[in-house]
Amino acid sequence: MCGIVGFIGNTQAAPILLDGLSKLEYRGYDSAGIAVRDGEKETKIIKAKGRLKILSEKTDNGHSVIGDCGIGHTRWATHGEPSEENAHPHSSDDGNIIAVHNGIIENYLELKEKLVKRGYSFNSQTDTEIAVKLIDYYCKKYNEGPVDALARAMMRIRGSYALCVLFKDYPEEIYVARKDSPMIIGLSGDASYIASDVPAILKYTNKVYYIGNMEIAKLGKGTVTFYNIDRDEITKELTEIKWDAEAAEKGGYEHFMMKEIHEQPKAVQDTINSVVKDGTIDLSGVGLTDEEIRKINQIIIVACGSAYHVGVVAQYVIEDLAKIPVRVELASEFRYRNPLLDPNNLVVIISQSGETADSLAALRLAKENGLKTLGIVNVVGSSIAREADNVFYTLAGPEIAVATTKAYSTQLIASYLLAIQFGLVRGSVSEEQYAAFLEEIQSIPEKITKILEDKERIQWFAAKFANAKDVFFIGRGIDYAISLEGSLKMKEISYIHSEAYAAGELKHGTISLIEEGVLVIGVLTQSALYEKTVSNMVEVKSRGAYLMGLTTYGNYSIEDTNDFTVYIPKTDEHFAASLAVVPLQLMGYYVSVAKGLDVDKPRNLAKSVTVE
Numbered sequence: 122m123c124g125i126v127g128f129i130g131n132t133q134a135a136p137i138l139l140d141g142l143s144k145l146e147y148r149g150y151d152s153a154g155i156a157v158r159d160g161e162k163e164t165k166i167i168k169a170k171g172r173l174k175i176l177s178e179k180t181d182n183g184h185s186v187i188g189d190c191g192i193g194h195t196r197w198a199t200h201g202e203p204s205e206e207n208a209h210p211h212s213s214d215d216g217n218i219i220a221v222h223n224g225i226i227e228n229y230l231e232l233k234e235k236l237v238k239r240g241y242s243f244n245s246q247t248d249t250e251i252a253v254k255l256i257d258y259y260c261k262k263y264n265e266g267p268v269d270a271l272a273r274a275m276m277r278i279r280g281s282y283a284l285c286v287l288f289k290d291y292p293e294e295i296y297v298a299r300k301d302s303p304m305i306i307g308l309s310g311d312a313s314y315i316a317s318d319v320p321a322i323l324k325y326t327n328k329v330y331y332i333g334n335m336e337i338a339k340l341g342k343g344t345v346t347f348y349n350i351d352r353d354e355i356t357k358e359l360t361e362i363k364w365d366a367e368a369a370e371k372g373g374y375e376h377f378m379m380k381e382i383h384e385q386p387k388a389v390q391d392t393i394n395s396v397v398k399d400g401t402i403d404l405s406g407v408g409l410t411d412e413e414i415r416k417i418n419q420i421i422i423v424a425c426g427s428a429y430h431v432g433v434v435a436q437y438v439i440e441d442l443a444k445i446p447v448r449v450e451l452a453s454e455f456r457y458r459n460p461l462l463d464p465n466n467l468v469v470i471i472s473q474s475g476e477t478a479d480s481l482a483a484l485r486l487a488k489e490n491g492l493k494t495l496g497i498v499n500v501v502g503s504s505i506a507r508e509a510d511n512v513f514y515t516l517a518g519p520e521i522a523v524a525t526t527k528a529y530s531t532q533l534i535a536s537y538l539l540a541i542q543f544g545l546v547r548g549s550v551s552e553e554q555y556a557a558f559l560e561e562i563q564s565i566p567e568k569i570t571k572i573l574e575d576k577e578r579i580q581w582f583a584a585k586f587a588n589a590k591d592v593f594f595i596g597r598g599i600d601y602a603i604s605l606e607g608s609l610k611m612k613e614i615s616y617i618h619s620e621a622y623a624a625g626e627l628k629h630g631t632i633s634l635i636e637e638g639v640l641v642i643g644v645l646t647q648s649a650l651y652e653k654t655v656s657n658m659v660e661v662k663s664r665g666a667y668l669m670g671l672t673t674y675g676n677y678s679i680e681d682t683n684d685f686t687v688y689i690p691k692t693d694e695h696f697a698a699s700l701a702v703v704p705l706q707l708m709g710y711y712v713s714v715a716k717g718l719d720v721d722k723p724r725n726l727a728k729s730v731t732v733e
Contacts, residue, residue: 153169156210302476303476313343335349422449433602472496670686671705
């Protein structure tokens with residue numbers, strides 16, 4: 122959560138900081154602030170509660186703030202309510218240290234108590250101010266320079282953090298420290314850039330360094346030096362980002378979410394092409410050998426949010442095609458329940474950002490227990506990508522809207538391709554089936570495009586139910602997994618209470634929630650379960666529900682039951698989620714638009730959950 126930017130060069134910093142923060146506002150939008158300095162003159166700090174535009178107006182889009190070095194922050198509140206006082210940057214009492222911070226400091230009360238005893242006072246409710254004054258304390262106590270002060274503070278702080286720090290006595294430098302929270306550094310000519318995510322600096326450079334855990338960086342104008350926690354200088358490898366700056370812009374769409382929905386055919390095709398060569402799946406880039414695949418006795422998929430819903434789909438598909446038992450775990454539960462793990466288990470971590478805190482912790486737990494790990498991630502060089510034994514990169518490109526669409530779709534494709542290849546290697550998928558599956562996979566992008574061509578019908582229906590108080594999604598098997606994602610899309614951007622239920626569980630309590638006029642969306646793509654789900658839909662209709670059905674072309678008899686029906690092209694039923702999710706994404710989007718809400722930045726949510 123929260124977004125950080127930093128810049129030092131030979132041009133005005135404030136407009137660059139505000140531009141970078143605008144690309145990161147999906148990470149936090151409770152308040153924002155910048156600190157800019159002009160050589161050895163006093164550093165100016167400007168903060169504002171609320172959206173970034175308030176800070177932009179306050180600074181004339183940055184033009185009223187002079188200086189070529191600065192740091193900025195857009196906040197998603199954890200410690201302390203949204204306010205100017207709690208907004209970053211924070212400063213030591215004498216202005217010696219100014220910093221912005223992403224993360225949570227778990228022992229902040231203990232540190233605050235010690236600092237108060239040493240004469241420090243506090244003006245905010247944030248844990249960040251404790252970090253700032255702790256750095257100031259070590260800076261003054263030992264007088265050995267910024268790297269030493271940061272290293273000492275890092276040894277005392279428990280929790281996660283990405284810190285971007287200005288030291289008064291080092292006006293031509295910015296310092297960065299990191300543990301668990303993401304941070305990248307980019308260079309271009311005589312300019313250096315800092316950001317918590319790629320889109321913030323992609324306009325200026327596509328060559329970045331990923332600072333590692335418990336590492337420190339010193340930035341000058343076009344220079345960077347890295348240090349480990351022992352203050353030793355270390356070298357880092359430069360990474361080239363393949364995304365272009367235009368990919369992180371709206372491109373004529375009203376919202377990023379709609380743009381990203383329409384980018385799904387290309388994102389899916391690119392992900393397929395990354396591993397499918399000449400009619401076969403090549404996992405050499407992923408790093409899994411046939412011998413390793415044969416040894417797997419169980420797959421554990423660990424993820425959060427939409428990525429978890431991908432895992433639920435993958436469980437059905439992998440077990441059916443590859444005949445390997447699959448467990449799907451919420452990362453936040455997996456890491457705390459002492460799971461029973463076997464060295465021949467494969468742990469698959471799914472995360473768009475590659476920085477999801479609970480998923481990263483689950484990955485480390487698996488590695489500590491000697492299990493092989495595979496990351497399915499979208500961001501090259503991210504923490505999960507670096508730490509997993511093997512990586513399957515999805516090629517969704519930058520995803521800006523908080524509600525994921527194209528990243529979810531590429532994660533689905535990655536899981537299908539793994540299932541097909543695992544099945545072939547283990548002998549549960551024949552050569553003929555293999556070829557047929559791949560042919561069907563290749564048709565998915567075109568079929569998604571066909572669904573998008575009919576989006577006006579969904580727009581009309583969404584407007585009809587924009588004032589709904591409750592929406593329920595029901596389905597069985599893979600259709601239940603699809604319902605989970607459809608429900609999440611509805612609730613996270615429209616603020617309508619929404620739940621997904623396994624249709625067979627309705628009579629075990631949840632049908633009591635059905636009353637006159639409540640919208641129930643039934644998902645029916647699995648032929649073996651079709652009639653059973655229709656029966657469940659009849660049950661809720663008899664109790665007053667208004668029914669929307671989502672099924673494949675040809676199932677026209679459903680119109681005898683439904684009040685409204687959306688059809689998707691036929692595909693192999695293993696892959697139905699890739700098509701069925703698209704109308705549900707559009708449904709959530711259009712309901713949100715009809716209500717006049719901020720589609721891309723829904724309240725209380727941030728794009729990357731990098732803290733617990």
